[in-house]
Amino acid sequence: MLSEKISEGFRDSGLAEKLIRRIHERVDRPMRIMEVCGTHTMAIFRHGIRSLLPKNVELISGPGCPVCVTSAGDIDQIIELAEVPGIIITTFGDMLRVPGSKGKNLATARAEGARVEIVYSPTDALEIARSTDRPVVFPAIGFETTIPVIAATVIEARQRNIGNFMLLVSHKVVPPALNVLLNDPELALDGLLCPGHVSAIIGEQAYAPFAEKYHVPCVIAGFEPLDILSSILMLACQIRDGKALVENSYNRVVSKEGNPRAREMIEKAFEPCDAQWRGLGEIPGSGLKLRAEFINHDAARSFGLGPVFVPEPAGCRCGEILTGKVIPPECPLFNTRCTPTSPVGPCMVSSEGTCAAYSKYGDL
């Protein structure tokens, strides 16, 4: 979160009105734009941006919610580990109510006696590990914004010899998923609204191959109303003019090269592997695993966990929602059996989930 003082300028309603007029002037054809990031999905709903755009601009929510794209098998493993006597699970709060395939979640496991601690930062988990001899497991779920944070923590755990701090790694990196989305003829995307804070790490440069290979304009956006509107305007101009460039409307935070220091931290702790995405299936090279020197901090190895395939909950369409194929109201469970208080699929649980956004704000 940036200071309110800085953010205020990017909420100027007069400027927003002008940008909306400019967008209406430039949109001369149907445009399908995917917002890749779940935080953008929420911000778009919160600011009512869909209702301000021309009718032929379609904003499609993508797979940018890390909890939502974590496979059902990985979620089950976290819950099963929580139930092992002696293990302490430390997690970000948004994991607590993500349902596993057997009707349980971390909250119900905790109610039944498992020790599950909500932490704000993985460093809090490290402090818990320092204070006990019990294994402390942190489910490492997140994209490039979160990965260096967790990398820095496991590097610190190794340096300080805190051997009972362990990661259950389900990290995913964004660019390989973009390949899958842009290769999908059913999606036929005209433009990408690229994530803000993932881009702060990977930089503008990361999108150049996609703009070139798929001839699709890519614009990096921040999270305030003017950030999103100016980015949609930039995309509309490019689409109208047949261009496919990488542009950055969030240049107060995102640079061309991103954050090499953070990427170096990722490299030190992790190496690429294949990963299973909910909705997108297995994507080669889209995951990360701990490097050999950190193997003592690998919960999967310590507790003998391997990849497992678990089918999606019956009727749940999270998979198609995550790839923009359907919108939440098209899911038979949406706001009936699956609600924010009693979620069936992860997209209804996470604060960045598309179903949670639709449920909270309606079809704005």
Add this chain to the structure above:
Amino acid sequence: MRVNEVHGEQDDSLSFPIAVVEEEGLRKEVRLDIVDRWPEVGDYIIVHAGYAIHTLDAAEAETNLNLMREMAEYVERKDI
């Protein structure tokens, strides 16, 4: 968040450097291990899960806002 204090050394991987920041009257410590530019007192930082990932100053934010003002004001721009 606005940086009020900086503790630790940028190049000392064992020092686990921190900034003390303030947001809406709340003071907290933020790790600087992965920040892109070493902050000075008065700078702002973007924080993710207790770690600063980016440093900026008010002038950089103003430059960004000016870009948006230009887009809003000009009917046509060749470069967008």
